[in-house]
Amino acid sequence: MRANQKRLIIIVAVLIAAALVLIIPRGPAPEGANFLERVAANIRLGLDIRGGALLEYQMLTDAPVAEQADLAERVIGVLRRRLDAAGFTEATVEKISTAIEFGEDVPNVRVRVQIPGITDIERAEALVGQTGRLYFADVLDVQTSSAMPDSAEITPLELSRRRLQEAEPYWLKHLHFEETNRWYYVSPKINVANRYVELDGSLVTEARAQVNPQPSPGQGRYMVTLRFSSEGASVFRDVTQSKVGYAVGDNRKLLAIILDDRVIIAPVVQSAITDGNAVIEGLTNLDEAREVAILVGSGNLPVELASFNKQVLSPTLGRDIINTSLWAGLVGLAIIMIYMVVFYGKIGLVADIALLYNSLLLFGVLSITGSILTLPGIAGIILTIGTTVDGNVLIFERMKEELRLGKTPENAVDGAFSKVTWTIFDANLTTVLAGLVLLYFGTGTVKGFATTLIIGVLGAMFTNLVVSRALLVGFAHTINPRRYVSRTVEAEGSDG
């Protein structure tokens, strides 16, 4: 009995701890949330349940694997700044490294961006996905068209000159191509008095979106201020001095700022800038100004990125998934609880309590460890229900055998546990082994499954060996051995 008191204390302590973890709010609960929603807020839900966008990129680089991790960290830094500045504060950026190589072509260091709650990923992708080289360029022609224009207004002499300078012009779309369909014929080198210079985006040290205190009449009220490094300032001075000389309306007066294969903005150069502090005026809304500032200012990515995989799920679909899996879980739980009572009578209730206990424990551990509950994770939880019942069935069947040998109920419980402990241990440990393999090698959502499976199976072992035992020892005196013996014979007779 002494041992059982100890067990009871542990059980109650664990129960209270698990309940407290779930009840005490950590972080802001949603407005007007009911009790269940508050509890749910303590569990981190994966994007495949909450809705949101998952963007995973591989780095296009020849750098040795040893340096890739470092490279990825730098990429993450840049992306982090961009996303924060754009207001995606809930977004997470992380490095993914696979434990083993799956083939020469599969990159094993990648960068994953997760943005909860958004479905319009075009904006997010413009920030993250358009991630190559940032540079300034000459504009030779501008046209509006839904497809790439066929011909450009350029003299053969100009074209051959640019070719000689390895600055052959090409057509690029404006970043917000859906709005404008505007195409720019740009050359990556800028003509400064017949010298062709490069102006790289990394020379910009700072870019800010601001409200223009003195907007020109008829123009937008927002602006972006740029600051160049000392090296950049001198190149920028030459460029602006040269561009200022062209007539108003000449395309060559434009200076395009290009990220990858999209023109972010192509302002007209109004005056020569000698101190390295430029202003892009006339932006009509703050969002646009902010985006330009972020893209230009948060620094170049040290490496080009290519989409590895991309998943977007609307919150509507997420809610549907939660509802249906909740139903699956509850109905499944109810069926099992009824089945156990029908088959085992009063001691079936012990299994029912164990089931509820382990469910609470599982959610408590999920919450306190900050594990992310994914959709396959829900499947893992539902399987855990099976494992918990299995342990109890093993115990009950052993107990019946012990009772059949003529033992008293108290001795039968002890006898059953001394034999069944290692069975439960062996049987569940193999499941944990499978779970660990998944956790180590698995990607994304499959990891979520492994997490709940491992937590659930370990919880099931605790529940079976400690909780069920305490309950059975406590209720042993109410068990009528002869009744269970006769029931067993009946049950097995009908099976055979």
Add this chain to the structure above:
Amino acid sequence: MKRSVDFVGKRKIFIVISLVLIAFLLVSIFARGFNFGVDFAGGVEISVAVPDMEMTVGDVRELLTEVDPAFAGARIIRQRPLTDPEAEQRSRFSIVITSDDDTLDGDYLTDAVVQGLEGKGVTRDDILSISSISGYAAQEIRGFAWIAVILVVALVLMYITVRFRFSFGLGAIFALVHDVVIVMGFYSLFGMEFNAPVVAALLTLLGYSLNDTIVVFDRVRENLKKMRGQTIENIVNRSINEVIVRSLNTSITTFSVVLMLFIFSGEVLRPFAFGMLVGVIVGTYSSLYIAAPVVINWMKLRESRIQAKPATKS
């Protein structure tokens, strides 16, 4: 005394049944192949809600093919409408294009879907989900699946050899291979989607089948000590009889939760639940009729060798 069923006596019949089933399913696997999900094959999957409840798969395909001929070969499935009581009823379609063509990226296809269904009142907000998986990601998932399964099998063989004996491990592995082949065969036979969560299902089913096998072996180990001198057939048969109620109860309860998952869960978890559903039945069966007979035959083989040795000496 309690009645005892002769499980091991007819083991040859069941092994033949299993072999025939496996042969049949292997034919299906090689002839029909698998219905791989985008995460296995690479490609783009788009789920879209359409306000028109009368739309058929044919209508959707026709409208989309007008925008881009690539949709002619797309897999289009009509899905269960969302259970959102607040929203109006809308039909839901999943459009899957598996292709190595890089120009068919997620953004382009999403725009094409919206454009094609514009006339039916579909806007960008009706796109419920987009998954776009590059060929490399798919290659990684496939690689992972094999390594995971092989590793689990190897670990299990080691664990059982250490905790029990080698012949038990061998029996367990035969049962596992039997289960995996049969369940995969059923995916092929029913054209059920084979995606990354299915790998998780296969591994869980390995765990489940093993759990069952180990409970049987645990009892065999116990009875080997108790019933010294008896034939291995008797010992195994007795052991199975002792644990059969537990095996059935566990299978019935697990089956019922997985069945609920299969019925209630949406398209995303259904392939997972399908595998578990088949797996629970096959896993229980294989513990009794595959794992145990392998142990019996292996031990008899060794016994006869031991007996044969002195005979060759004399």
